Amino acid sequence: MGQKSLLSLSGRRGKSYNERVIHLSIPNLNGNESRYLQECINSNYVSSVGPFVSRMEKLLAEKSGAAAAVTTASGTSALHLALLAVGVKPGDLVIIPSFSFIATANAIAHCAATPWLFDIENRAWTLDAELLRQELHSKTLVQNGKLHLKATGQRIAAVMPVHVLGNPADLDAVVMVASQYDLPVVVDGAAALGATYHSKLIAYPGLLTTFSFNGNKTITCGGGGAVVGDNLPQLDLIRHISAQARVGTSYHHDQVGYNYRLTNIHAAVGCAQLERLEAFVTRKREVDIFYRELSKNLSGLASFARPPWGESSCWFSGIVLDPHSALGVNELVPQLAAQGIESKPFWKPIHLQPPYATAPRTLMSNSESVWTRILTLPCSTNITNLELDQVAKVMIAVFSRKAA
Numbered sequence: 001m002g003q004k005s006l007l008s009l010s011g012r013r014g015k016s017y018n019e020r021v022i023h024l025s026i027p028n029l030n031g032n033e034s035r036y037l038q039e040c041i042n043s044n045y046v047s048s049v050g051p052f053v054s055r056m057e058k059l060l061a062e063k064s065g066a067a068a069a070v071t072t073a074s075g076t077s078a079l080h081l082a083l084l085a086v087g088v089k090p091g092d093l094v095i096i097p098s099f100s101f102i103a104t105a106n107a108i109a110h111c112a113a114t115p116w117l118f119d120i121e122n123r124a125w126t127l128d129a130e131l132l133r134q135e136l137h138s139k140t141l142v143q144n145g146k147l148h149l150k151a152t153g154q155r156i157a158a159v160m161p162v163h164v165l166g167n168p169a170d171l172d173a174v175v176m177v178a179s180q181y182d183l184p185v186v187v188d189g190a191a192a193l194g195a196t197y198h199s200k201l202i203a204y205p206g207l208l209t210t211f212s213f214n215g216n217k218t219i220t221c222g223g224g225g226a227v228v229g230d231n232l233p234q235l236d237l238i239r240h241i242s243a244q245a246r247v248g249t250s251y252h253h254d255q256v257g258y259n260y261r262l263t264n265i266h267a268a269v270g271c272a273q274l275e276r277l278e279a280f281v282t283r284k285r286e287v288d289i290f291y292r293e294l295s296k297n298l299s300g301l302a303s304f305a306r307p308p309w310g311e312s313s314c315w316f317s318g319i320v321l322d323p324h325s326a327l328g329v330n331e332l333v334p335q336l337a338a339q340g341i342e343s344k345p346f347w348k349p350i351h352l353q354p355p356y357a358t359a360p361r362t363l364m365s366n367s368e369s370v371w372t373r374i375l376t377l378p379c380s381t382n383i384t385n386l387e388l389d390q391v392a393k394v395m396i397a398v399f400s401r402k403a404a
């Protein structure tokens with residue numbers, strides 16, 4: 001990236017952030033955000049109906065390669081609605097990778113269903129399609145035309161792969177297995193807007209894909225989410241139940257609905273952010289390459305997995321410690337913080353979380369090996385090259401001290 005585009009992405013930061021700390025991942029709000037927010041105030045369109053909501057849905061469909069989009073209050077509510085739309089019912093099981101943010105499982109619990117937790121493959125850290133094939137073959141049976149887990153008798157209602165860290169899951173392989181069992185597939189693409197799969201935009205034909213616009217995602221509305229897809233009746237249903245299942249303009253409601261809509265104020269920020277999606281993802285990928293080079297030059301470090309079947313949106317990047325590393329993630333975080341660099345461990349897998357202690361699961365060798373070794377490093381879209389050099393300098397010092 002040339003100096004000019006670098007400058008346009010960096011620049012002024014919010015005053016509440018400590019300027020001397022290099023933050024992990026902070027919003028980049030230097031585009032049309034404040035102008036669009038002012039338009040909301042001036043026009044009095046502050047609630048869930050308004051021009052920015054419609055504009056954001058159009059932009060999202062365009063930039064994900066879907067026919068249409070429905071915006072929601074959060075990524076979690078988007079997941080909840082998508083699961084309901086494919087027919088997940090109380091008592092059902094939904095297959096997900098254990099290596100995900102807890103919201104993936106919580107959306108299933110909000111349907112009064114249970115996750116069936118799977119290990120990840122090691123190329124992109126996403127749902128392992130081969131393991132899916134083996135488990136469905138050996139652990140399930142079809143009864144009255146429905147697929148059940150033999151051990152518990154629960155119906156299996158859907159498969160929900162996750163685009164972990166912006167890495168697309170291998171959906172061709174997942175869909176191939178799922179379709180043999182007539183299982184619907186919903187994709188948790190929370191941070192994957194801007195990623196590609198086999199050179200195509202991230203919305204997969206025939207599937208519902210969800211996004212999150214939480215504060216630490218590449219594109220943020222403060223809070224927000226969306227479901228995109230090409231099945232218009234399914235998306236109409238999602239829109240309907242996201243708005244209290246209201247029919248017409250009077251107070252008639254034909255089913256239990258939710259208040260899951262995005263407001264025009266949030267969408268105003270979202271539109272301004274989406275205008276810069278390509279530049280944001282370009283910068284995220286440059287930061288990823290920077291840390292890959294850094295880890296090559298330090299012994300005992302590996303890089304984040306990135307898929308051979310697509311291009312990651314590189315939501316987060318950082319380093320992976322060697323299994324025999326003398327330094328653990330929990331020792332590194334305070335050492336880097338002392339030098340003004342924010343870093344963080346990454347998701348603790350869902351099978352280790354108390355609410356899901358009894359959920360059925362596969363063996364978890366990859367998930368357990370990976371999560372304790374990941375250290376995410378500063379990767380905001382407005383990080384400067386100078387700041388990246390500073391992170392590298394500190395990392396080199398920390399690791400050579402240990403080696404000495």
Ligand SMILES: *Cc1c(COP(=O)(O)O)cnc(C)c1O
Nearest residue numbers: 074075076101103190212213214
């Ligand atoms: C961020 C995230 C979510 C949840 O989105 P919210 O907008 O915070 O509700 C769900 N799944 C994954 C994989 C995420 O990264």
